[in-house]
Amino acid sequence: MRGPFGDRAAAGRGLGRRRHPGAPGVSRASAHGESSGGRRGGEPSSRSVERRGRGPRGSILPAGAPARLSRSSAFDQLALNAFSAIDADWHERLTKLDLAVDDVPRISARNPRSVVWPPEVVADGAVPLARLIPAGLTRDGRPTRARLVLFRRPLELRAGKPEELMLLIHDVLVEQIANHLGVTPEIIDPTLRDD
Numbered sequence: 030m031r032g033p034f035g036d037r038a039a040a041g042r043g044l045g046r047r048r049h050p051g052a053p054g055v056s057r058a059s060a061h062g063e064s065s066g067g068r069r070g071g072e073p074s075s076r077s078v079e080r081r082g083r084g085p086r087g088s089i090l091p092a093g094a095p096a097r098l099s100r101s102s103a104f105d106q107l108a109l110n111a112f113s114a115i116d117a118d119w120h121e122r123l124t125k126l127d128l129a130v131d132d133v134p135r136i137s138a139r140n141p142r143s144v145v146w147p148p149e150v151v152a153d154g155a156v157p158l159a160r161l162i163p164a165g166l167t168r169d170g171r172p173t174r175a176r177l178v179l180f181r182r183p184l185e186l187r188a189g190k191p192e193e194l195m196l197l198i199h200d201v202l203v204e205q206i207a208n209h210l211g212v213t214p215e216i217i218d219p220t221l222r223d224d
Contacts, residue, residue, distance in 0.1 A: 104184075107194060158183050161175070203217045
């Protein structure tokens with residue numbers, strides 16, 4: 030096959046390709062004599078073209094399908110679901126609390142050998158899982174709201190399955206909200222598990 034730059038250029042760079050039956054750009058007549066695909070006389074539309082025989086272009090799943098969500102979006106949904114269950118019972122007292130998610134914690138223990146976290150940090154050993162940042166003032170004097178920050182990656186790594194992750198997020202939220210309200214976690218959720 031001879032390409033615009035000689036024999037080797039066409040063969041080596043894939044400029045000259047043989048078309049196979051059913052390959053892109055080939056219009057086949059259906060059993061009823063109609064042409065398949067396209068916009069003009071049987072040409073396949075750009076959306077249905079199979080590039081290089083590798084299957085249809087575009088996504089297979091609809092935009093809202095759970096399998097299409099990124100890991101961080103799926104985690105955000107789990108966190109919101111867990112928080113909404115608690116918020117339903119304690120909404121009046123949680124109106125000034127914001128929920129946030131960070132991928133990794135930006136805090137570390139002062140002394141890694143003997144890790145003692147303050148009460149506003151929920152941790153698994155030396156790794157923080159969540160942090161409650163109390164309301165205060167910014168450097169320029171503007172007031173801030175209290176914020177509960179969940180750390181996505183440490184929580185995901187400690188849960189093997191999505192069901193376990195949901196329970197872990199719930200337990201961490203219960204502990205942090207109890208700390209925020211100044212009550213014991215059992216008051217927030219009497220069914221709290223003891224793991």
